[in-house]
Amino acid sequence: MPRLSLWILPLALVACNKKEAPPVVYGPTAAAEDPANLPAAGLAPPPVEVGGKLAAMWNTPVNTLQGQPTTLGAYKGKAILVVNVASKCGLTPQYTALEALQKKYAAKGFSVVGFPCNQFAGQEPGSAEEIQEFCSATYGVTFPLMEKVDVNGDNRHPIYQELTAIPDASGHTGDIRWNFEKFVISADGDKITRFSPKTTPDDPSVIAAIESGLPR
Numbered sequence: 439m440p441r442l443s444l445w446i447l448p449l450a451l452v453a454c455n456k457k458e459a460p461p462v463v464y465g466p467t468a469a470a471e472d473p474a475n476l477p478a479a480g481l482a483p484p485p486v487e488v489g490g491k492l493a494a495m496w497n498t499p500v501n502t503l504q505g506q507p508t509t510l511g512a513y514k515g516k517a518i519l520v521v522n523v524a525s526k527c528g529l530t531p532q533y534t535a536l537e538a539l540q541k542k543y544a545a546k547g548f549s550v551v552g553f554p555c556n557q558f559a560g561q562e563p564g565s566a567e568e569i570q571e572f573c574s575a576t577y578g579v580t581f582p583l584m585e586k587v588d589v590n591g592d593n594r595h596p597i598y599q600e601l602t603a604i605p606d607a608s609g610h611t612g613d614i615r616w617n618f619e620k621f622v623i624s625a626d627g628d629k630i631t632r633f634s635p636k637t638t639p640d641d642p643s644v645i646a647a648i649e650s651g652l653p654r
Contacts (some may be wrong), residue, residue, distance in 0.1 A: 450638075452555075460485065460589050464586055465594065468567035469621055472538065473483050473538045473539075473541045473542035475538070476535075476538055476539070476542060476645065477640060477642050477645065478642065479642055479645045479646040479648075480641070480642025480643050480645065480646050481642070481643060481646055482631060482643050482644075482650060483607035483631055483643060483647070484607075484630070484631075485532050485607070485622075485624065485629035485630060485631040485650075485651075486494075486605065486629065486630050486632070487628060488538070488604070488627075488628060488629065488630055489628055490627075490628075491631075492600045492627070494514075494557065494600070494603070495510060495596070495597055495600040495625055496510050496511040496514055496593055496627065497509055497511055498596045498597050498598065499509070499594075500584050500585065500587070501538050501559040501581040501584065501585040501594070502582060502583070502584055503554070503570055503582075503584060503585060504566070504570075504584065505566070507584070508530045508584075509549070510597060513549055513551060513582075514625075515547070515625055515653060516547045516548055516549050516625055516653065517530060517543075517547060517548045517549075517622065517623065517624055517625045517648055517651035517652045517653070518548070518549050518550070518551050518620050518622075518623050519536070519539065519548075519549075519550045519551070519620055519623075519639070519644075519648065520551050520553065520597075520601065520620070520623065521536065521550065521551070521552055521553070521613055521619065521620045521621075521639075522553045522554075522555040522587075522589050522598075522617060522618065522619055523553065523554050523557065523562070523583070523617065523618065524553070524554065524561040524562040524617040524618075525554075525562055525564060525568075525569060525572045525573070526562070526563070527558070527562075527616075527617045527618070528563040529616070529617055529618045529635055530617075531636055532618050532638055532639055533573065533576075533577040533579060533584070535580060535629055535638055535639035535640040535641045536550050536552070536579075536581065537550075537577055537580065537581065538639075538640065539640070539645075539648065540580060541580075542580040543648060543649075543652070546652050546654040547625055547650075547652050548648060548652060549581055549582065550581035550582075551582055551584065552573075552579075552581060552582070552583045552584065553583075553584045553586075553587050553589065553595075553598075554583065554584070554586040554587075555586065555587060555588065555592055555598075555614075555617065557585060557588055557589060557591070557614075557649040558602075558616050559618075561617060562586065562617075566585065566586070569583065570583065570588070570620040572638070575612050577621070580637050589600075589602075589614040589619075590613045590614055598614065601621050601630070601632075602614060604621065604630050604632045605632065606632035606634060608624055608634075610632075612619060615634060615635055616635040616650075617632060617635060618635045619632070619633070619635045620632070620633040620635075620637065620639065620644065621623060621650055622644065622647040622648055623651065624650070624651035625651055625652060625653035625654075626653075628643070629651060631647040631651075633647075636638075639646070
């Protein structure tokens with residue numbers, strides 16, 4: 439019996455450990471947790487001039503992560519960074535730089551707006567409550583998060599039906615390529631700059647797009 443107990447204890451510990459969330463790996467982007475560590479603005483790609491073409495997008499109903507109805511129009515008048523997010527992705531540490539941007543520019547008329555999405559390798563499987571808990575406890579997220587949506591395919595949310603028509607600097611249009619693809623929309627709603635998932639939120643070109651899009 440004593441020998442059996444010695445085997446059971448390690449197995450129990452392994453079983454417990456398997457239930458724990460994987461540790462967050464902080465890369466260079468996560469060093470921007472303090473807004474003071476954000477780099478200076480660089481050179482932004484030329485934005486796409488949309489004028490009033492996306493008027494319907496601003497009025498499209500969407501629920502917050504807490505289930506409250508809203509629209510993107512609630513943020514019009516601010517520069518916004520729309521981003522599809524996920525909790526279990528290699529790019530998840532980008533949350534830290536997103537929050538740093540929120541802290542630095544919110545008072546100047548800016549907000550990140552996150553859209554959880556589970557379409558990329560099932561990397562956002564949790565409930566609304568689980569997503570909120572993860573973002574708050576792990577990254578201290580204060581920017582608004584919307585309900586989980588599809589950004590590609592037949593059930594693509596109408597907001598993303600409009601945004602995916604916008605090309606990035608390389609000319610890519612259409613489907614969102616992975617978690618954390620970004621769209622910086624100017625405060626007047628007339629200009630949109632699209633960035634690939636691998637372009638981190640603290641990239642000087644993203645910061646330049648934000649600063650040029652702030653309300654005047």
